[in-house]
Amino acid sequence: MTTLWCVIFTRRAGAVTDRPCQQPLMHRVGLPLGMKGDPVRYRVLRLSVSALVVSAMVASCGGSAEETTTVPEDTTTTTVDDASMGLEGVRPAVVQIVSQGSFVDPQEGQLSNVGRSGTGFIIDSEGLAVTNNHVVTGAAFLQVYMDGQDKPLNAKVLGVSECSDLAVIDIDGDGYPTLDWFDGNVASGMSVYAAGFPLGDPEFTLTEGIISKERASGETSWASVDSVLEHTAQILPGNSGGPLVTDNGEVVGVNYAGLEELDLNYAIGQGEINKVLDSLIDGEDVTSIGVNGTAFLNEEYSGIWVSAVESGSPAAAIGIKGGDIITEIEGLVLATDGTMADYCDILRSHDADDQLTIEVFRSETQEYLEGTLNKDEELKVVFSFVQELADDVEDTSSAGYEYSEVYDDDGLLVMEIPTAWSDVDGSGWVFNDELVGNAIFAAPDLDGYYTSWEVPGVFFGASSVLASQINPGDLLDWVDFSEECAYDGQYAYEDVVYTGSYDVWTNCGGTGSMFVVLEAYPEGGEFVILVQMQIVSDADLEAFDKILGSFYVFAD
Numbered sequence: 001m002t003t004l005w006c007v008i009f010t011r012r013a014g015a016v017t018d019r020p021c022q023q024p025l026m027h028r029v030g031l032p033l034g035m036k037g038d039p040v041r042y043r044v045l046r047l048s049v050s051a052l053v054v055s056a057m058v059a060s061c062g063g064s065a066e067e068t069t070t071v072p073e074d075t076t077t078t079t080v081d082d083a084s085m086g087l088e089g090v091r092p093a094v095v096q097i098v099s100q101g102s103f104v105d106p107q108e109g110q111l112s113n114v115g116r117s118g119t120g121f122i123i124d125s126e127g128l129a130v131t132n133n134h135v136v137t138g139a140a141f142l143q144v145y146m147d148g149q150d151k152p153l154n155a156k157v158l159g160v161s162e163c164s165d166l167a168v169i170d171i172d173g174d175g176y177p178t179l180d181w182f183d184g185n186v187a188s189g190m191s192v193y194a195a196g197f198p199l200g201d202p203e204f205t206l207t208e209g210i211i212s213k214e215r216a217s218g219e220t221s222w223a224s225v226d227s228v229l230e231h232t233a234q235i236l237p238g239n240s241g242g243p244l245v246t247d248n249g250e251v252v253g254v255n256y257a258g259l260e261e262l263d264l265n266y267a268i269g270q271g272e273i274n275k276v277l278d279s280l281i282d283g284e285d286v287t288s289i290g291v292n293g294t295a296f297l298n299e300e301y302s303g304i305w306v307s308a309v310e311s312g313s314p315a316a317a318i319g320i321k322g323g324d325i326i327t328e329i330e331g332l333v334l335a336t337d338g339t340m341a342d343y344c345d346i347l348r349s350h351d352a353d354d355q356l357t358i359e360v361f362r363s364e365t366q367e368y369l370e371g372t373l374n375k376d377e378e379l380k381v382v383f384s385f386v387q388e389l390a391d392d393v394e395d396t397s398s399a400g401y402e403y404s405e406v407y408d409d410d411g412l413l414v415m416e417i418p419t420a421w422s423d424v425d426g427s428g429w430v431f432n433d434e435l436v437g438n439a440i441f442a443a444p445d446l447d448g449y450y451t452s453w454e455v456p457g458v459f460f461g462a463s464s465v466l467a468s469q470i471n472p473g474d475l476l477d478w479v480d481f482s483e484e485c486a487y488d489g490q491y492a493y494e495d496v497v498y499t500g501s502y503d504v505w506t507n508c509g510g511t512g513s514m515f516v517v518l519e520a521y522p523e524g525g526e527f528v529i530l531v532q533m534q535i536v537s538d539a540d541l542e543a544f545d546k547i548l549g550s551f552y553v554f555a556d
């Protein structure tokens with residue numbers, strides 16, 4: 001069997017070589033692939049944490065309480081003597097909030113049964129408190145600690161706003177101390193203080209600063225507001241949802257973000273708060289579908305990463321889960337600038353119960369799903385190689401694979417393959433004794449992959465040299481396994497960066513094995529990408545999904 005791409009090329013030239021191939025590419029391009037065609041549509045996103053790029057700001061809620069129980073000795077947080085500044089009324093009304101539940105973090109993956117710590121402050125003696133959406137949404141339950149108390153109080157979420165990053169919770173009991181809102185003009189140079197429980201520390205902290213900018217940009221990767229207050233009263237993870245107060249202890253804003261390295265900190269001002277506060281108190285969600293989400297952007301794709309989902313919300317009703325990525329709503333690709341702006345503009349342009357089309361990528365199963373919010377239906381899989389091609393592959397009842405990354409010898413190509421495919425050749429891609437590109441061959445046994453239909457394996461190559469010598473589609477036209485396989489057909493391939501086609505060959509050699517060949521180009525046609533996969537079992541189909549969702553080309 002001649003499954004090597006270099007063998008396919010030299011076959012046309014009248015010569016055969018078993019030499020692998022290589023040549024560095026002159027482009028640095030990330031390659032999360034997507035397929036769209038007739039009769040199937042398929043998108044695969046690269047979900048490696050290193051590929052996720054979020055807004056330069058860092059949300060200040062931080063990790064679990066178990067991980068951040070004390071303030072590091074080298075922190076620059078300053079504790080202020082509140083009594084000497086007339087701020088004695090602030091401390092009793094500020095609470096630490098621990099959100100207990102399971103979350104899917106884009107950096108750490110699945111976090112089960114953890115406590116994520118934030119801050120809130122009480123605005124009504126009956127126990128109403130303000131905090132951030134990203135502190136509480138998706139939690140199984142909340143534990144609220146009053147300053148100086150070891151025993152937590154229970155609380156429930158009344159209403160949230162994803163786009164304003166605000167939430168109102170109701171703490172059990174009554175007779176609580178409260179904070180008042182500042183009734184005046186906020187101006188640059190005004191003294192302010194950030195109150196809360198940074199880094200999960202149960203010790204109340206107050207830091208001092210000034211308003212440095214009255215109307216800083218409010219577009220971030222986790223919220224979208226017209227403007228926010230920029231100030232120098234340091235906040236750290238765990239301060240999220242805490243009050244920014246005057247020297248009289250009156251609230252001017254709700255802290256939600258900070259840039260430690262630049263000593264810049266941000267709070268949602270009263271203008272934004274006033275838009276949503278009454279609705280949240282009344283138990284209504286505003287500009288929200290019920291997700292704890294973060295916008296992300298890599299070189300090719302963008303979307304809203306879902307950390308957790310609020311039970312009973314439109315997102316939960318349609319079947320969105322933690323770890324999903326919302327790629328489109330109403331046909332609009334989301335987070336192309338790394339912020340929540342487009343997502344929130346859509347929500348603000350519709351009523352809460354309007355039906356909205358939505359597209360989701362599910363990293364756990366490498367599936368692309370579509371549906372309509374508020375339509376009493378669940379997401380449906382649009383395409384998955386595992387499902388689409390499963391009937392053409394022998395069911396071996398395999399338990400599946402574990403995966404690891406492999407690189408070519410120059411470190412310019414990378415993909416995730418089954419760890420069991422330990423026979424790897426990354427020396428390159430040769431055509432007519434010329435190095436034309438970089439390549440990786442991988443299989444449990446490369447000799448078996450090269451010479452039979454019974455050993456799974458993969459080829460991944462990229463070449464700028466060949467791209468200048470051939471026309472799109474030539475690679476597929478030159479591959480002919482009709483004497484050994486049944487031709488299933490050719491399908492169009494298109495995404496925001498690459499276009500091309502892929503061929504499917506089935507029952508190769510009468511063994512039930514499948515061979516898939518994918519050819520694609522970037523918009524400018526600077527190089528050609530070729531992926532070939534020999535699929536022997538159902539587990540290999542899952543491996544194919546994994547490979548298509550993970551391969552990259554790196555170059556200067």
